[in-house]
Amino acid sequence: GAVVSQHPSWxxxxxxxxxxxxxxxxxxxxxxxxxxxxxxxxxxxxxxxSNEGSKATxxxxxxxxxxxxxxxxxxxxxxxxTSAHPEDxxxxxxxxxxxxxxxxxxxxGPGTRLTVL
Amino acid sequence: QxxxxxxxxxxxxxxxAIASLNCTYSDRGSQSFFWYRQYSGKSxxxxxxxxxxxxxxxxxxxxxxxxxxxxxxLLIRDSQPSDSATYxxxxxxxxxxxxxxxxxxxxxx
Numbered sequence: 001g002a003v004v005s006q007h008p009s010w011x012x013x014x015x016x017x018x019x020x021x022x023x024x025x026x027x028x029x030x031x032x033x034x035x036x037x038x039x040x041x042x043x044x045x046x047x048x049x050s051n052e053g054s055k056a057t058x059x060x061x062x063x064x065x066x067x068x069x070x071x072x073x074x075x076x077x078x079x080x081x082t083s084a085h086p087e088d089x090x091x092x093x094x095x096x097x098x099x100x101x102x103x104x105x106x107x108x109g110p111g112t113r114l115t116v117l
Numbered sequence: 118q119x120x121x122x123x124x125x126x127x128x129x130x131x132x133x134a135i136a137s138l139n140c141t142y143s144d145r146g147s148q149s150f151f152w153y154r155q156y157s158g159k160s161x162x163x164x165x166x167x168x169x170x171x172x173x174x175x176x177x178x179x180x181x182x183x184x185x186x187x188x189x190x191l192l193i194r195d196s197q198p199s200d201s202a203t204y205x206x207x208x209x210x211x212x213x214x215x216x217x218x219x220x221x222x223x224x225x226x
Contacts, residue, residue: 034214043218044161044205093160095214104149104209111160 003027004096006109013084014117021079021112023094030096033077034106035069038091050077074098084116120144121208123217131225136193138220140206143187149209150182150189155219156202164204165191196224 003026013019023033032051036044048064050056050071058064068080077096081088091113095106120143130136138152149168153161167173167180167189179192189208193200203219 044216046213046216049213091158091160105151105163105166106207106214107163108153108160 004030004094004107004109006094006112008112009110010113012115012117015085016083018080018082019084019114021081021092021094021114023077023079023096023109025075025096025098025107028096029074029098030077031074031098032096033071034095034097035067035077035079036093036095038093038111044093047079081114084114086116089114089116121206121215121217123204123206123220125218126221127223128220129223129225130196132196132198134196134224136196136200136222136224138191138193138204138206138222140189140191140217141187142189142206142208142215144208144210144215145184145187147187147208147210150180151207151209151214152178152180152189152191153205153207153216154200154202155205161205193222196222198224198226200224 005024007022035047038044047062048056048058050069052071052074056069071077093111095108097106122141151166152164154164155161165180167182173180177194181190201224203221205219206217207214
């Protein structure tokens with residue numbers, strides 16, 4: 001299947017600091033990238049959708065000033081959690097859709113586990 | 118509001134049996150349907166996709182779609198302990214995926 005990478009895979013930070021998570025599509029052009037959050041034993045929660053070169057569309061209840069998304073190229077999107085707090089600790093997963101067939105499929109990255117102390 | 122419903126389970130089946138996972142969706146205009154498998158602590162991985170009414174087979178997996186009933190299912194034949202995971206149904210609409218909450222499958226040796 002298509003390869004989507006995320007970096008870092010695991011991060012621990014202090015409360016109040018900012019954390020940047022990178023999502024890369026390695027073997028196809030990702031015209032659309034999605035960011036999800038998943039708390040333990042819960043389902044995926046879509047946070048935002050980003051299209052290359054345009055502003056991200058955030059889901060209701062997701063603070064766009066806290067979760068900054070940049071989709072600067074067809075292979076890279078970043079999510080920055082600003083002024084992180086312990087309640088932001090979660091599993092953050094990106095997915096990408098684009099030129100890889102079937103083109104309406106989302107391919108998921110391996111996820112980033114964020115722990116805020 | 119677009120909704121995708123799955124029984125949360127857990128669904129327990131003995132090794133070698135057929136596991137049947139079900140999903141219903143509310144948006145009659147949905148065209149693309151996907152099944153993902155998610156192991157604990159890992160991100161989802163695509164198993165199958167289906168667009169047309171009927172069955173689609175891939176190895177031990179068969180996806181079934183009935184658009185009239187707004188129902189999609191996944192059958193896993195010869196279930197193995199390694200199939201134990203949460204299975205997510207996803208429905209695509211307007212370039213956005215709507216995921217069900219997932220069904221946890223336990224395959225007992």
